Amino acid sequence: MSGARASVGFVDFNAQLRLEPPPPSDRVVISDAFELLATLPDESVDLVITDPPYESLQLHRSRGTTTRLTTNWFTTVPDARLPELLASVYRVLRRDRHFYLFCDEVTADVIKQQQGVGAGRLPNGARPCEAGFVYWKEVLWGKTTLDGARIRGGTGYHYRAASERILFFEKGKRPLIDLGIPDVLLAARSTVTGPAVKPNAVVRTLLLQSSTAGELVVDPFCGTGVVGVEARAHGRRFLLGDIDLAYLDASLAGVAPPGVAKRVADGIDPIAPPDLEELASAADEVREAAEAAGWLEGDAGTPELAELLRIRPREREAAVRRSLRAPPGPEEPPLLRAWRAWALSGRRIS
């Protein structure tokens, strides 16, 4: 505001609005998490629940200790950037709010070291962090069998990994809604296809413990969007981001990037492409679409198809979707348009 205006008591309400735009809500965006957080005003968010692709996943991949992660489902965020992530989340959260960060044991150690979380405690038992939060504790997701009857053993040889960590941070002071909930949340693995999908039941507990109806919940590494699905089901507003929405839950397509909603609205019925291994011997219509997609040239596979075929079949879907997400050409075969609609719709093959 200029000095002249200030001297006559002029208040520039528009400038105030520009400084503090209303927080965006019920949206899913394709964005790098750090860039998305950077667009949000200070103290504009009520809860962050997120699950970054941490660097130690590379360890599991290289050791092959997990079959699900032996190929690249997604790029990882280096440990060196985690302090930046925590600082950004701290900045965008309002006072007296919570932050939950899913991670494994290795990353939990890294974060505590980076944040200077040691043995020293505040009088209330919490531990201060470099980013400004206090750190309360690890909540565990205990992985059960599908019927919930018992803990289901996972990977590793020094006691099977049957749990995941959820680091629980607080900015200011906010009581949990229900003080009787234990810090081990039992739930079966999600049956939804996608990269390290978290169970709805676990996300629901965190959401209901740390937000009230109408509050804004953010997940900048949203994957399938389970945080948005639960936020919507419980009357919270939400903003989700991911660099790749290949696995986004179809129910969120309407608040996803215009392309997604538009295709659905355009009435193009999404059709999943056939098994890529079978393309060369497929029906004419399929081969015509595959050729227009750049996967076949005559009867021969292109280098792009070879690249896709190098990925193991059950992990290929995200890459196939990415390959189909180019804007449609003017004379494109209708079947290719339907494949592109599928790639944008968030629908899954199975």
Ligand SMILES: C[S@@+](CC[C@H](N)C(=O)[O-])C[C@H]1O[C@@H](n2cnc3c(N)ncnc32)[C@H](O)[C@@H]1O
């Ligand atoms: C562990 S998964 C999240 C899974 C999610 N919690 C769910 O239940 O579906 C991590 C996600 O981060 C995304 N991702 C990787 N790097 C990213 C980045 N720099 N910014 C935003 N998203 C990123 C990946 O595409 C992946 O969907």
